[in-house]
Amino acid sequence: MKKFVCGVDLGGTKINTGIMDVDGNILCNVKIPTEADKGPQHVINNIKISIIESLNKLNIDVSQIEGIGIGAPGPLNADRGVVECPPNLPGWIDIPLVDILKRDFDTEIKLNNDANAAALAEYLFGAGQGINNIVYMTVSTGIGGGAIIDGKLYNGANSNAAEIGHHTINFDGPRWCNCGNPGCLESYASGTSLVKFAKKHIESGRDTILKDKPSGELKAEDIFDAAKSGDKLALELIENEAFYLGIGIVNIMAFYNPEIIIIGGGLSSQWDVLYDKMMKTVDERALKPNRQICKVVKAKLGGNVGLIGAASLVL
Numbered sequence: 138m139k140k141f142v143c144g145v146d147l148g149g150t151k152i153n154t155g156i157m158d159v160d161g162n163i164l165c166n167v168k169i170p171t172e173a174d175k176g177p178q179h180v181i182n183n184i185k186i187s188i189i190e191s192l193n194k195l196n197i198d199v200s201q202i203e204g205i206g207i208g209a210p211g212p213l214n215a216d217r218g219v220v221e222c223p224p225n226l227p228g229w230i231d232i233p234l235v236d237i238l239k240r241d242f243d244t245e246i247k248l249n250n251d252a253n254a255a256a257l258a259e260y261l262f263g264a265g266q267g268i269n270n271i272v273y274m275t276v277s278t279g280i281g282g283g284a285i286i287d288g289k290l291y292n293g294a295n296s297n298a299a300e301i302g303h304h305t306i307n308f309d310g311p312r313w314c315n316c317g318n319p320g321c322l323e324s325y326a327s328g329t330s331l332v333k334f335a336k337k338h339i340e341s342g343r344d345t346i347l348k349d350k351p352s353g354e355l356k357a358e359d360i361f362d363a364a365k366s367g368d369k370l371a372l373e374l375i376e377n378e379a380f381y382l383g384i385g386i387v388n389i390m391a392f393y394n395p396e397i398i399i400i401g402g403g404l405s406s407q408w409d410v411l412y413d414k415m416m417k418t419v420d421e422r423a424l425k426p427n428r429q430i431c432k433v434v435k436a437k438l439g440g441n442v443g444l445i446g447a448a449s450l451v452l
């Protein structure tokens with residue numbers, strides 16, 4: 138095995154590419170805008186530029202890396218190396234990204250869903266080290282997930298396993314998630330949904346300091362701030378947020394029977410506010426043996442989890 142691997146964390150707004158050593162240390166990285174609105178060809182060119190710049194930064198060439206791992210938004214097919222139709226990459230329909238990049242980079246190239254890659258990163262280098270049954274959940278604007286089962290990343294039949302954000306927690310719920318499933322976990326517990334619930338209450342005339350913020354600027358963190366200053370609506374919304382997350386965790390425990398559930402993403406920065414409330418629901422509702430064996434912890438790898446995960450795909 139060579140000493141270095143390259144990772145590409147392809148997001149809707151930015152591409153974070155870097156070189157990692159086999160111990161999970163990022164040695165250098167390059168962040169550039171994705172410019173998704175300019176279409177697939179332009180974005181692919183940006184990916185190539187970011188790979189070349191990363192190699193140059195470390196003064197190495199492609200023959201010195203073990204391979205390139207790409208974490209991309211789903212849906213995608215990891216086995217075929219094809220990005221299928223991610224909502225935040227407009228114009229991407231069945232793009233054979235791995236084959237395209239192989240024309241320029243003579244090395245092993247692997248593609249996987251960004252949340253799957255993050256799960257792998259936490260397993261190899263983060264909160265899940267040495268644990269063989271793991272579910273990783275990222276809670277930010279959306280909710281994504283990845284599962285390690287018996288020490289292996291579980292992709293499912295066509296790479297869409299562990300889409301825990303889109304499992305139903307209320308079959309009669311709001312229809313505002315892109316997945317089309319009313320009442321999926323993401324439509325209740327994501328940062329975006331937290332804001333949507335707040336706006337609904339503001340529109341219906343609830344008294345809250347949140348209404349001082351222009352509607353387009355309201356963010357999940359504003360709601361957490363308002364709760365800290367005692368705002369009644371914000372406190373209620375946070376209570377609900379923790380409850381919905383708890384329900385999601387109860388289901389994950391039943392589906393996967395993991396030894397650990399690792400929670401990352403933007404909302405995990407509110408861990409101290411959410412944890413006890415969330416676990417109250419878990420303790421009340423989860424299957425007892427599944428609850429007893431399972432810890433619920435905050436992710437260990439910070440902002441570079443996507444990059445570390447992408448690079449880990451070729452380890």
Ligand SMILES: [Zn+2]
Nearest residue numbers: 303314316321
């Ligand atoms: Zn959904």
